[in-house]
Amino acid sequence: MAVGTLVLLRHGESVWNAENLFTGWVDVALSEKGVGEAKRGGVLLRDAGLLPDVLHTSLLRRAIHTANLALDAADRHWIPVKRDWRLNERHYGALQGKNKKQTLAEFGEEQFQLWRRSYDTPPPVIERGSEFSQDADPRYAGLGDDLPLTECLLDVVKRILPYWDEEIVPDLRAGKTVLVAAHGNSLRALVKHLDGISDTDIAGLNIPTGIPLRYDLDDDLKPTNPGGTYLDPDAAADAIKAVANQGR
Numbered sequence: 001m002a003v004g005t006l007v008l009l010r011h012g013e014s015v016w017n018a019e020n021l022f023t024g025w026v027d028v029a030l031s032e033k034g035v036g037e038a039k040r041g042g043v044l045l046r047d048a049g050l051l052p053d054v055l056h057t058s059l060l061r062r063a064i065h066t067a068n069l070a071l072d073a074a075d076r077h078w079i080p081v082k083r084d085w086r087l088n089e090r091h092y093g094a095l096q097g098k099n100k101k102q103t104l105a106e107f108g109e110e111q112f113q114l115w116r117r118s119y120d121t122p123p124p125v126i127e128r129g130s131e132f133s134q135d136a137d138p139r140y141a142g143l144g145d146d147l148p149l150t151e152c153l154l155d156v157v158k159r160i161l162p163y164w165d166e167e168i169v170p171d172l173r174a175g176k177t178v179l180v181a182a183h184g185n186s187l188r189a190l191v192k193h194l195d196g197i198s199d200t201d202i203a204g205l206n207i208p209t210g211i212p213l214r215y216d217l218d219d220d221l222k223p224t225n226p227g228g229t230y231l232d233p234d235a236a237a238d239a240i241k242a243v244a245n246q247g248r
């Protein structure tokens, strides 16, 4: 059987994206603009005839709501869903809740970019019990020592690849159109793996909110359209620049 189609969707703009705050695992809502982006993402899916058979999401409401709104717009709100913490955004450690512009001004360009985009330098750990920590959150109660207090992209790769292999690949091998609704950095980790992007080059890759990214895969699960195909390439190009320039 031919391998199915993969569709990656970063959640629509969140209220903390709009306020330029590091978010990570903090469970913030979509902004009004983000709700509109999510619905439009669904219209793009519908118009492209790219109708998901199964949905995978993180445990965070911005991804869950984005998927619900997009699928509703595409009349696919009824498909089965799997949710897993391993699709969560990168845990941003002690930076969670901090303003990106202020952080850039306080620590300088080099440190800011290291924390934001280096492959293997995590931000400082978040203090357990502090306002934006998830250590007492019941949805992560079963994680034990796996619960992160900070993560770099390498840590995200390590947790997302087992999920890819065990949960997403079987759906693709079954010929399904698979929608993965997740986050800027968890999707960067997945794209790094799919496209074989180096640890250095991944720093320059940004993913825009709310625009479905389609991957067609061969039998070895290698993209036949390397880099994927955004369903609205012009909007994606503009939005990618905006993500890269956050903090400025």
Ligand SMILES: O=C(O)[C@@H](CO)OP(=O)(O)O
Pocket (backbone or CB within 6 Å): 017, 021, 022, 023, 024, 025, 089, 090, 092, 116, 184, 185, 243, 246
């Ligand atoms: O704050 C975050 O969690 C992420 C995604 O919004 O930000 P950045 O693009 O700076 O990694």
